[in-house]
Amino acid sequence: MKRGSRRAAAERNQRSEPGSRRKRTRRSSGSGGPQSGVRLWAKRLALWGGGAAVLAAIILIIAVASAVQTLPSYYQLKATQNDQTILVRARDGTPIVELGPSFGNWLDYDEIPQVMKDAMVAVEDRRFYSHFGVDPIRLTGAIVEGTIGDRSRIGGTSTISQQLARNLFLNNNRSIDRKAREAVLAMALEWKFTKEQILELYLNKVYFGGGAYGIDSASRNFFSHPATELSVAEASIIAGLVKAPSRYSPTADVDAAVARAQTVLRLMREQGYITPQQALVDVDAVKLKTRVGGNSVRYFTDYVLPQLDLLLPETFEAIEVWTTLDTDLQEAATASVRANTPEGAQGALVSLDRDGAILALVGGTDYVESNYNRATNAQRQPGSAWKLFVYLAALEAGYAPDDRVQDVPVEIDGWRPRNSNGKFAGEIDVRTAFAYSVNTVAANLGQDVGFGTVASMARRFGVSSPISTYPSMVLGTSDVRLIEMTRAFAAISEKGMSVEPYGVLRVTTASGEEIYKHERGRSRQLVASYVAAGITDLLQTAVSTGTGRAAQIGRPVAGKTGTTSSNKDGWFVGFSSGVTTGVWMGRDDARAVRGLQGGRAPARAFSAFMREAVKGRPVEEFDTEVQLPGWMLEPDDEYLYGDPDDYYFIDESGNLVDPQRREVDQYGYPLPVEGEQSLRDGGRLPQFMPQDEPGQAASDDFLERATGEDIPPPPPPMPRTIRPSQRVDENFLEGSNN
Structure with a gap:
């Protein structure tokens, strides 16, 4: 029994052992399950990632290959020019403004100075010669920095090839889609062209500010010589511009340009392109191109260039515009306006030659601060300068400079004009009334000849602004433009013949073909010669003994002051030796300016400018003898x-x-x-x-x-009231300063 029991037990044990082993095996297997799962998923991810990478690479290769097929040829890219360029020249041929993109001369790779190529690679793309269009090292570092720091750094990863792709084919927004297309196109460029061709295209097409595209245009724009002559310091300045052309432009901020150039020199030294001694070059010693006329010439170009749309046939060629501007007089005009304009106010000046050619035009004290052209666009009340048209109408109606008029209180339809000095001189002659800008006499003359007639006279002389025919219009309450008033006075200077202002002499294409030439139109007689002589007599007296005494320049001058109520506007317009100049001063918000009167700051600015404008011209005496037909x-x-x-x-x-x-x-x-x-x-x-x-x-x-009907006996001739040896009543003169 015992033996059987042992055998049975043994059999039971044998039967139970495998089960026990299986259980232990399951338990062992169960304890190692998660680790095996991770390895399994890692394998799967590796396989999927690898597959995705291969697929992405295939897609990228296909995209790049497709881009390569659509890229223009190297010679097509070399010939591409995006927009029309306009070079504006002064009357003596001096370049004054270049508008639109300027590409200069194309330089082949071997013609580009090595220092220029090295400077650009050092600052923009140090691994240019080793990458395939995109710099993985630079891109990875930028992504890491953008993730944990400044996200804007991701936008600064473009290689030279990427920048070229963007300049040639894309816009400047920073979307992911644009960056992806930029990378594809950059790799396509690297696939299709050599490094030398890419760098040549880049250096001839990249934007350097001031309208300059390419290093040759930049060199000529900033240093007045071709890029083949660039020095180490000049190359460092140009290379530094690409990052921010407006910020680092040497013509806008010299200090910023020098600091950026020093950074470029340091990078060139660190990368072995120049020696430590070359890196110590004095960038401050670089001679920049002299800017003609300062920024005020832009007021002139802003006025005349839009006229090209009417003057020229349609063309997309680069053109050169030869203008009437005299650069010396433009500088003199700018200086006279800035020196005499009251603080807080603005000033403007227009000067015309006897045929209407614009010699100088200043639309404000500083174009950068405000490009609003007050010489051609602003409409302001001319004050007593408007009396030119009142007295022209009176002279045409039969009045003469020696005729007697009454300076007494007057009322017209409830309007009671008063003189600036608050006094009345009684009986005076027309010449005196004009010279001292007597308001009551102007009102009476306007009523006599008709306010509509005065308005028609202004229209006849080129005033196109709206004109009121209320009685107060005789004192200059209708807004006009400075260039309109200057044009009217220029016609008086030409003895009553019409004058049309113009600023363009001729236009040529880059190949030298003349596509426009100014031809003076037929002048018209606006008033009879004796009327022009009479008003010239009055205008000359206004300067010699009247309210415009500050405008004297040591030779005959004829002109008129203008001051509006509360000293909001000050004018002086006059002429001498064939040059007619108008000056306006005031605030843009039409608020009063302390002490502003036409006979003060505007007249002084006129005098300062005209001394320069006429110094090379012969002295011309005025024809003031009134000879009736x-x-x-x-x-x-x-x-x-x-x-x-x-x-x-x-x-x-x-x-x-x-x-x-x-x-x-x-x-x-x-x-x-x-x-x-x-x-x-x-x-x-x-x-x-x-x-x-x-x-x-x-x-x-x-x-x-x-x-010939009822002709009364002629009155005895009256002596002139104003002569060098004579004076009007001192009480009347006191305070006469309109």
Whole structure:
């Protein structure tokens, strides 16, 4: 039994052992399960990652290969130029402004100075010669820094190849999509072109600021010589511009440009491109290109260049624009405005030659601070300078400089003008009233000839701004532009002949073909020569003894001051020796300026500029002798009709009519047009001064004298009130400063 029991037990044990082993095995296997799972997943991820990397590489290769197929050839890229360039020259040929992209001369790789190539590689892409378009080391470091630090650093990872791809094919936004396309195109460039070709394209096309594309344009723009002559210091300045052309431009901030250039020199030394001695070069000693006329020339170019759209046929070629600007006078104009403009105010100046050529134009005290052109765009009240048109209408209506007028209180439709000194001189002559800018006399003259007639006179002389016909308009309450007033005074300087301002002489293409040349249009007689002589007499007196005394320059000057209420605007416009100049000063917000009067700061600025403007011209005496046409002196029918060859015509609204459009008969009289009778049959000329109309230019008394009816005996000639040896009442002179 015992033996059997032992055997049975043994059998049971044998049967149970395998099960026990299996259990132990399961337990052992169960305790090592997670570790095996990690290894399994690691294997799977490695396989998937590798597969994905291979797939990405295949996709990248396909993308790059596709890009290579679509890339232009090297010669096509070399010939590509994005926009039209415009080189603006002064009247003597001096370049003053270059607008649009300027590409200079293309330099082949072997023509580019080695120091320029080394400087650019050192500062922009130190591993340029070893990477395949994208720098993995630089990219990885930037990603790490962007993750834990400054995220903007990711945007600064572009290699030279990437920058070239962006400049040629893409925009400058920093989206991930754009960066990816930039990388693909960079690798395509590396695939298709050699390193030398890529660097050549880059150095000839990268933007360096100031409109300069390529190192040759940059060298000429900043140093006035071609890039083949670049020194180590100059190359370091140019290479430093790529990061931020506007910030590091030597013409904008010399200190910033020098500091950046020192960084470039340090990197070149560290990378073995230059010796420590070469790195010590004095960047401050680099001679920069002289800027002609300062930034104020941009006021002039902003005014004249838009006119090219009307003057030129459509062209996309680079062009050179030869202008009327005199660089010496532009500098003198800028200096005179800045030196005389009151603090907190702005100033503007326009100067015209006798044919209308713009010699100088300043639209403000500083173009960088404000590019608003106050010479051509701003509309401001001219004050007493507007009296030019009042007295022109009066002289045309029959008044003479020696005629007596009354400076007494006046009221017109409830309006009571007062003089600036608050006083009244009583009986004075027209010359004195104009010289001392007497407001009451101007009001009476305006009422006599008609306020509409005054407005028509201003229109005749080129004022296109809206003009009020309220009585107060005679004192210059209608806003006008400085260039309009200067143009009007220039016509007086030309004895009543029209003057059209212009700034472009001719335009040529880069190949030298002339595509535009200025041709002076036919001038028109705006007023009779005796009217022009009379107003010149008044204008000269205003400068010699009147409110414009500060504008004297040691030779004959004729001009007029203007001051608006509360000293908001100050004007002086005048001419001498064929040069006409207008000056305006005031605040942009039209607030009062302490002490601003036309006879002070504007007149002084005029004088300072005109001394330079006329110093090389002969002294010209003014023709101020009023000689009436012969037909006005004949006591027969010629006095009634006038001589068509000696005169001009205006319509019933006071606007100029071109007499050249009317044919004349055998006696010299204009032939009738539809609705008119012949003069020989009792008809009348188109009237120079409309009769029996609200805006008639001549008084009834003058018309009676002109027609020979009821002619009173001529009064004895009155002596001139203003002569060098004479003075008006001192109480009247005190405070007269309009």
